Amino acid sequence: MTEPGRPTEIGREQIVDVVGSGAMGIVYKAHDPAIGRDVAIKVVRIEADGAEARAAAVNRFRQDVQAAGRCSHASIVGVFDFLDQGGDPAIVMELVEGSSLLFHLRAPERRAALMISRIILRVLDALGYAHGQGIIHCNIKPANILLTSSGQVKIAGFRHCECRRQFHHAVRRRGGHPQLHGARATGRRYGRSSDRSVRGWRHSA
The missing domain is CATH 3.30.200.20 (Phosphorylase Kinase; domain 1)
Incomplete structure (x- = not known):
């Protein structure tokens, strides 16, 4: 029904x-x-x-x-x-059958089983590809990183993304409006560093 x-x-x-x-x-x-x-x-x-x-x-x-x-x-x-x-x-x-990285991080037993370095490398590779296409995710966080039962890592949440051309146009037009998200607001961080610093999701390259 x-x-x-x-x-x-x-x-x-x-x-x-x-x-x-x-x-x-x-x-x-x-x-x-x-x-x-x-x-x-x-x-x-x-x-x-x-x-x-x-x-x-x-x-x-x-x-x-x-x-x-x-x-x-x-x-x-x-x-x-x-x-x-x-x-x-x-x-x-x-359709991704799995759970978010956030779900796994919230429980000590699930967190201990994570291969963090492998996950980070997969995320970096995907972001590098997206940046090469002129796309910045702008909302990288554990809730937007999905892990499948087969071990795949998938980035979701690209509805927050910016095209390079649109990104710079928006910053010039709005003068770094404080309501713009993260790097979108100032234009000072761009490319891979933009996605590294969004919403508290940080890693070392």
């Missing part, structure tokens, strides 16, 4: 289950019948005052999705499509 308020499909994707939800939106497990694969769909709640502000917010989200979609790397969660769900933007992504 379908839960009240839960869609049965988004676009051509058939909704299977709810993976998680929070203040920013909800993530579904879905099935793509056209190519026979399971995917994840994140529907983002847009809070904006007025139609113009909402349209601008949706457009920024679309640009983030387009940027993330250019990244094709084994340690980056794949982005497949951008959809509209009742006026809210939705991103169709690779």
